Amino acid sequence: MEQSRTINTHKNLHAAELMKIALERKEGKLASTNALQVFTGSYTGRSPKDKYIVNEPSVMEHIDWGTVNQPITEYQFDQIYNKAQDYMMDKELFIFDGYAGADLNYRLPIRIVNEYAWHNLFVHQLFIRPTKEELATHHAEFTVIALPGLKADPATDGTRSETFICVSFEKRLVIIGGTEYAGEMKKSIFSVLNYLLPFKNVVPMHCSANVGVKDDVALFFGLSGTGKTTLSADPNRRLIGDDEHGWSDQGVFNFEGGCYAKCVNLSEEKEPQIWNAIKAGSVLENVMLDLETGIADYDDISVTENTRAAYPIESIPNALIPGKAGHPSVIVFLTADAFGVLPPISKLTKEQAMYHFLSGYTSKLAGTERGVTEPEATFSACFGAPFLPLHPTVYAEMLGKKIEEHQVKVYLVNTGWTGGPYGVGKRMSLAYTRAMVSAALDGSIEQSGFTTDPIFGLQCPVSVNAVPSHLLQPRNTWQDKESYDNAARELSDLFDRNYRKFAL
Numbered sequence: 001m002e003q004s005r006t007i008n009t010h011k012n013l014h015a016a017e018l019m020k021i022a023l024e025r026k027e028g029k030l031a032s033t034n035a036l037q038v039f040t041g042s043y044t045g046r047s048p049k050d051k052y053i054v055n056e057p058s059v060m061e062h063i064d065w066g067t068v069n070q071p072i073t074e075y076q077f078d079q080i081y082n083k084a085q086d087y088m089m090d091k092e093l094f095i096f097d098g099y100a101g102a103d104l105n106y107r108l109p110i111r112i113v114n115e116y117a118w119h120n121l122f123v124h125q126l127f128i129r130p131t132k133e134e135l136a137t138h139h140a141e142f143t144v145i146a147l148p149g150l151k152a153d154p155a156t157d158g159t160r161s162e163t164f165i166c167v168s169f170e171k172r173l174v175i176i177g178g179t180e181y182a183g184e185m186k187k188s189i190f191s192v193l194n195y196l197l198p199f200k201n202v203v204p205m206h207c208s209a210n211v212g213v214k215d216d217v218a219l220f221f222g223l224s225g226t227g228k229t230t231l232s233a234d235p236n237r238r239l240i241g242d243d244e245h246g247w248s249d250q251g252v253f254n255f256e257g258g259c260y261a262k263c264v265n266l267s268e269e270k271e272p273q274i275w276n277a278i279k280a281g282s283v284l285e286n287v288m289l290d291l292e293t294g295i296a297d298y299d300d301i302s303v304t305e306n307t308r309a310a311y312p313i314e315s316i317p318n319a320l321i322p323g324k325a326g327h328p329s330v331i332v333f334l335t336a337d338a339f340g341v342l343p344p345i346s347k348l349t350k351e352q353a354m355y356h357f358l359s360g361y362t363s364k365l366a367g368t369e370r371g372v373t374e375p376e377a378t379f380s381a382c383f384g385a386p387f388l389p390l391h392p393t394v395y396a397e398m399l400g401k402k403i404e405e406h407q408v409k410v411y412l413v414n415t416g417w418t419g420g421p422y423g424v425g426k427r428m429s430l431a432y433t434r435a436m437v438s439a440a441l442d443g444s445i446e447q448s449g450f451t452t453d454p455i456f457g458l459q460c461p462v463s464v465n466a467v468p469s470h471l472l473q474p475r476n477t478w479q480d481k482e483s484y485d486n487a488a489r490e491l492s493d494l495f496d497r498n499y500r501k502f503a504l
């Protein structure tokens with residue numbers, strides 16, 4: 001393909017060069033921090049319904065086919081691949097070669113081919129950048145081709161819409177078209193690793209990770225917006241990674257070389273590490289800037305609530321590089337409960353940990369219509385169902401064994417609502433959540449007495465340093481106790497109903 005092309009292909013440019021080209025091509029604008037501001041058009045988030053896996057003989061029996069993993073035929077994939085090759089013929093392309101996986105034993109050499117310079121800057125910052133020596137011998141084992149301008153034709157390509165994220169494990173290729181949302185590229189490699197690594201006895205996990213001064217490793221699982229990125233950026237601990245990790249017999253390792261933080265309401269005071277990480281070379285997705293000063297207005301969510309900043313992990317002070325550490329001693333499951341009924345922190349037994357891992361509960365907020373206060377419960381197995389090609393129980397069993405083997409303590413932390421449901425109560429203060437997480441990580445929480453929540457059976461601490469005790473039991477924070485009981489029972493029923501699909 002490359003021989004027949006006459007157009008320039010840029011390989012492995014530095015961040016500064018990519019910034020310059022993106023600006024020249026008017027793909028984005030420079031913010032006051034020298035970050036690159038870009039807009040992604042109509043797709044401001046991932047498009048899980050447009051994801052396909054090729055139904056190839058070698059993967060067929062392993063994949064958990066269903067709504068998450070939708071099959072396409074080899075013929076359909078080849079047709080899209082041919083279209084992609086034609087489309088690329090007269091395009092200037094940008095190539096990044098690097099790795100996914102900080103552990104040399106398990107890392108996947110990857111190549112990302114981009115139509116946009118800013119996408120290439122994004123992947124350069126998000127994946128693991130090779131050294132000069134590594135680049136010289138780099139040989140990609142998986143390739144992602146991201147062509148936002150290439151649209152599928154549902155009538156002939158068999159896709160649901162113009163947008164597609166197609167993975168072929170046999171061709172070791174992902175083709176993305178019809179979307180500009182950069183998160184799609186990082187999450188497609190995550191899905192690939194979620195398929196490949198269990199065969200190598202590594203548990204792939206949708207979690208952030210950090211490590212304390214005593215080499216104590218903590219993992220934070222949670223769906224989008226529950227606080228993985230925010231809570232793992234902790235000045236007292238070294239960041240391993242903010243989103244995707246593997247757990248092998250040697251310990252945990254980051255899949256990525258950068259972070260992808262939500263920017264909504266970002267403030268220097270509450271999240272100083274993330275605030276300061278946004279500088280030259282960072283990509284600001286769908287963040288509004290003041291027209292004259294170029295200063296980012298993180299409170300402006302006129303484009304989307306899912307505004308994002310991408311930056312290399314080096315931009316977080318004291319990050320652990322390479323992102324590889326020992327076995328975790330504490331695991332935190334994060335949930336943003338908009339019912340406002342789950343305790344802000346509780347201790348889980350081994351059985352409860354498995355139950356909550358498979359349940360993967362969080363809430364989506366009820367639309368954007370005014371006056372709508374009904375939260376919507378979302379259950380996403382392993383806190384990451386959209387990224388799991390295998391059946392959730394495969395991951396759960398692997399994790400369960402590791403939790404047992406390493407005697408890991410597991411806590412459930414509700415970073416969501418308190419004092420009532422969404423619309424009535426308010427979101428738990430970040431400072432209190434941080435204090436509760438700290439108490440779990442330093443073990444001081446175990447000094448407290450615990451009471452058992454009558455509806456969820458969770459063990460709630462009676463006191464946590466620097467947190468008002470009445471907040472620790474959500475029923476105390478609701479004015480109307482009957483409403484609390486009803487809401488808690490409703491959520492508990494939803495949990496039970498969802499879990500039935502895992503009951504043998």
Ligand SMILES: Nc1ncnc2c1ncn2[C@@H]1O[C@H](COP(=O)(O)OP(=O)(O)O)[C@@H](O)[C@H]1O
Binds near residue numbers: 416
């Ligand atoms: N108590 C809290 N705990 C964690 N995050 C909170 C809390 N209150 C508000 N937030 C906000 O919620 C968002 C969490 O997003 P993020 O950390 O990016 O989630 P994830 O990485 O899991 O997708 C951030 O914008 C953060 O400022």
Ligand SMILES: C=C(OP(=O)(O)O)C(=O)O
Binds near residue numbers: 222224225228229243
């Ligand atoms: C990038 C994403 O991950 P998260 O929201 O978990 O940070 C995403 O879901 O698109």
Ligand SMILES: [Mn+2]
Binds near residue numbers: 229261262
């Ligand atoms: Mn995140």
